[in-house]
Amino acid sequence: MPPIIEVENISKRYGDHQALDNLSISVDPGEVVVIIGPSGSGKSTLLRCLNGLERVDSGKVVVAGIPLDESTKNAHLVRLNVGMVFQQFELFIHLNVLENLMLAPMVVNRLAKTDAERIADYYLGKVGLRSKAKSFPSQLSGGEKQRAAIARALCLNPKIMLFDEPTSALDPEMTGEVLAVMKKLADEGMTMVIVTHEIGFAREVSDTVVFMDSGKIVESGKTADVLDYSRHPRTAEFLRKVLR
Amino acid sequence: MSELLNQIEMMIRILMFLLPAVPATVKITLLSFTLAVVLGIAGASGRMSRSKAAGIPAKIYINVARGVPLLVQIFFIYFGLGKLLNLDRLLAGVLAIGICYGAYISEIVRAGIQAIPRGQSEAAMSLGLSRFQLWRYILLPQAFRLIIPPLANEFIACLKDSSLVSIIGLRELTRAGTEYYSQHFVDFHTWFLVGLIYLTMTLSLTKAASILEKRFRIPGMGIH
Numbered sequence: 001m002p003p004i005i006e007v008e009n010i011s012k013r014y015g016d017h018q019a020l021d022n023l024s025i026s027v028d029p030g031e032v033v034v035i036i037g038p039s040g041s042g043k044s045t046l047l048r049c050l051n052g053l054e055r056v057d058s059g060k061v062v063v064a065g066i067p068l069d070e071s072t073k074n075a076h077l078v079r080l081n082v083g084m085v086f087q088q089f090e091l092f093i094h095l096n097v098l099e100n101l102m103l104a105p106m107v108v109n110r111l112a113k114t115d116a117e118r119i120a121d122y123y124l125g126k127v128g129l130r131s132k133a134k135s136f137p138s139q140l141s142g143g144e145k146q147r148a149a150i151a152r153a154l155c156l157n158p159k160i161m162l163f164d165e166p167t168s169a170l171d172p173e174m175t176g177e178v179l180a181v182m183k184k185l186a187d188e189g190m191t192m193v194i195v196t197h198e199i200g201f202a203r204e205v206s207d208t209v210v211f212m213d214s215g216k217i218v219e220s221g222k223t224a225d226v227l228d229y230s231r232h233p234r235t236a237e238f239l240r241k242v243l244r
Numbered sequence: 245m246s247e248l249l250n251q252i253e254m255m256i257r258i259l260m261f262l263l264p265a266v267p268a269t270v271k272i273t274l275l276s277f278t279l280a281v282v283l284g285i286a287g288a289s290g291r292m293s294r295s296k297a298a299g300i301p302a303k304i305y306i307n308v309a310r311g312v313p314l315l316v317q318i319f320f321i322y323f324g325l326g327k328l329l330n331l332d333r334l335l336a337g338v339l340a341i342g343i344c345y346g347a348y349i350s351e352i353v354r355a356g357i358q359a360i361p362r363g364q365s366e367a368a369m370s371l372g373l374s375r376f377q378l379w380r381y382i383l384l385p386q387a388f389r390l391i392i393p394p395l396a397n398e399f400i401a402c403l404k405d406s407s408l409v410s411i412i413g414l415r416e417l418t419r420a421g422t423e424y425y426s427q428h429f430v431d432f433h434t435w436f437l438v439g440l441i442y443l444t445m446t447l448s449l450t451k452a453a454s455i456l457e458k459r460f461r462i463p464g465m466g467i468h
Contacts, residue, residue, distance in 0.1 A: 053366055079372040090367035094386050094462045104371040107381060136463045149367075156371065 004029045004160060004191055005050060010059030012045055012215075019045040020056070021215035027208075029159075032192045034202040034223070037212035038238060043195040046212070047162050050193065051075075051082045064159055080108070083153030087165040089145040091137035091152070097124070098133040101152045109156065116155075123151040127181050143174030147181050154185075161185065163194040179205075199242055203227055211235045258424060258437050265420035266441060272334070272406045272416055276341035277399055283346025288353035289379060302350070309347035315408055317344055322412045337409035345402050352394045356387030389460050396453030400446045407442075417441060 003026035012020040019042045027033055035043045048054040049061055052068050052075035061068040064081040068074060091100050101120035105111045111119070124130045127147040137145055146166055153161060163182065167175040179201050186192055186205045196202065202209055202223060209226040211219045211234075219232045230236045283305075290302025309317070321343075322336035331339070360383060368378045410419035421438040425431055 051370055053370065076372055076374070079370055082370075084367075084370040086363060086367060088361075088363055090361075090363040092364060092367070092382055092386075094382075094389070103381060104373065107377050108372040138463045152371070 001029055003027055004064055005193070006060070006062040007046075007049070008060040010046075010049060010056040010061060012042075012049065012054065012057050018215050020049070022059070023212075023215065023217055024059075025210065025217060025220070027160075027191060027193060029191055030189045031208060032186045032190075032206045033194065033208045033210060034206040035193065035195045035210045035212060036197065036199070036202065036238070036242070037218075041212040042215040043212050044164050045215075047084075047164050047193060047195055050160075050162055051079055051084055053084075080156060081158055082160045082162060083150075083156065083158035084162045085146070085149050085153055085164065085166050087168050089137070089142075089149045089169070091140075091145055091149055093137050096134050096136050097129065097140070097148050100137070100148060101155050104152070105155050119155050120151075123154045124148075126154070126184075127151045128177075141174060142170045143177045146170065146174075146178045150178075150181055150185075160191045160193070163192065163196065165195050165197070167196065167198060197242060199227065199239065211238065213238075254430070255433060255437065258430065258433055261424050262417060262420050262434075262437060262441060265415060265417045266445075268414070268416040269403070269406050269418075269445075272337055272341070272409060272414070273399075273403045275338045276345065276406065277402050279338060279342030280345035280349050280398070280402065283342065284349025284353050285379075285384070287346060287350030288357060291350065291354055292357065306347045306350050309343050310351075312344075314340065314344045314405055315411070318408055318412060333409070333412050333414045337406075337412060337414050341402060341405060341409070345398055345405075348398055349395070352391050352398065353384075353387060355394075356391035357383050359390055360386050386462070389457075389462050392453060392457045392460065396449065396456075399453075400449050403445060403449065404442060 005025070005027035007023065007025045009022050009024055010020055011018070011022050021042075023042070023046065025046075035046065037043050045054055049056050049068070050063055063078045066074050066077050066081070068078055091097070092103065095103065098117070098120055101123060102113070102116040105116040105119055106113065121130065121133070124133055127150055129144060129147055129151065132140060132144060132148070137148070140148065166182070167178050170178065175198065179198065182192070182194070182201075183205050194206070206223045208220060209223045210217055211226060211230070211232070213234055219226055219230060219235045226235065227239065230239065287302050287306055290298040291306065293299055318337060318340040321340045322331065322333065325331065326336045364382055364386070365378060368382045373381065406416060407418035410416060410422060413419070417438060421434050425434045
């Protein structure tokens with residue numbers, strides 16, 4: 001099967017800062033990729049280039065067969081295939097949990113209210129939040145917010161899920177519930193690209209680990225190879241610091 | 245005693261003359277403010293747009309409409325444009341007030357929208373919402389809650405400024421006051437009562453705004 005995400009020689013700069021430096025990566029359908037690396041290494045920027053939240057300065061990004069170029073239409077088509085989960089959850093604060101989930105199915109997919117509600121209810125059940133359907137985001141714990149945000153992204157039935165440090169804003173005792181939901185998704189065969197510092201989770205769930213530094217991929221390969229037998233001293237040094 | 249009764253009777257007579265003009269004042273205010281809100285949203289989205297084709301006209305509109313006295317705009321639209329386009333008094337008055345207040349409201353809407361964290365827009369775009377849908381379903385509903393107090397201010401100011409159209413002969417509350425005065429030469433009582441009617445209306449609006457604020461409270465938005 002051809003890769004579902006193809007990134008070729010992309011570069012991106014913000015003023016003097018080279019966020020992405022001639023980087024290439026491809027992801028196969030069903031593959032779970034974890035991106036690790038020090039802060040400022042370009043991990044989040046790379047992720048945001050995969051659904052058109054950031055435009056690359058040069059290079060090629062093709063997601064689900066759709067090239068992300070200047071066209072807003074293509075960016076829109078890509079977003080229908082790609083769900084994104086943010087570090088700060090970004091639930092819509094003026095809507096309750098159920099309305100958060102129903103919005104895109106109704107507005108983007110133009111489903112009837114009852115159909116949207118059925119879908120929302122299904123995914124709320126999946127992340128274990130049915131009882132919180134009528135709660136507002138501010139009334140949820142961090143872990144509940146992030147599970148709701150994952151359910152919201154799933155409502156459009158995406159082929160790919162992007163996670164931008166999904167547990168970094170959570171208290172340690174809440175990371176488990178979010179990682180459990182993500183693991184379930186991975187087990188069901190979802191293609192996932194995850195920026196995280198949770199090395200244990202990477203080891204358990206991911207097929208591939210990518211180590212980034214200074215806008216470049218320093219090393220990438222099978223999870224166990226990268227984590228246990230890193231070829232690059234920079235990777236080994238980073239892992240030593242993170243795992244200590 | 246009979247002097248007091250005379251006073252009361254005169255006040256009632258003036259009130260009876262003035263009150264029928266109140267609906268006109270309400271009508272002018274509601275129409276102009278509706279126009280102003282529409283122009284305000286359009287102006288704000290134009291100013292915040294990345295496209296220069298939308299940004300530059302919006303900026304010119306805002307700066308011109310808030311930079312010229314409303315009274316001058318009323319004269320210009322009624323006497324200037326009105327002759328050319330055959331505008332009646334009501335339309336000219338509503339247009340002038342609506343255009344002027346639209347400029348103020350543009351900046352209020354823009355401030356409200358810029359106060360919303362960027363992540364809300366990114367989440368909406370990631371879900372495939374178009375720019376229009378982003379404004380319609382996410383930004384405006386959230387901004388509305390933030391800007392109820394300054395918007396209520398503008399509404400009250402708009403109600404008061406509707407008195408300016410009396411000068412082009414539109415028969416509203418202030419015009420009725422002028423008419424009564426010029427027929428009976430009772431200045432103290434007439435203008436006291438005109439003022440009192442305006443005050444009653446603006447105080448009701450103040451109350452309505454605080455009810456609206458409570459009604460549209462968003463839990464966890466960080467405002468009380």
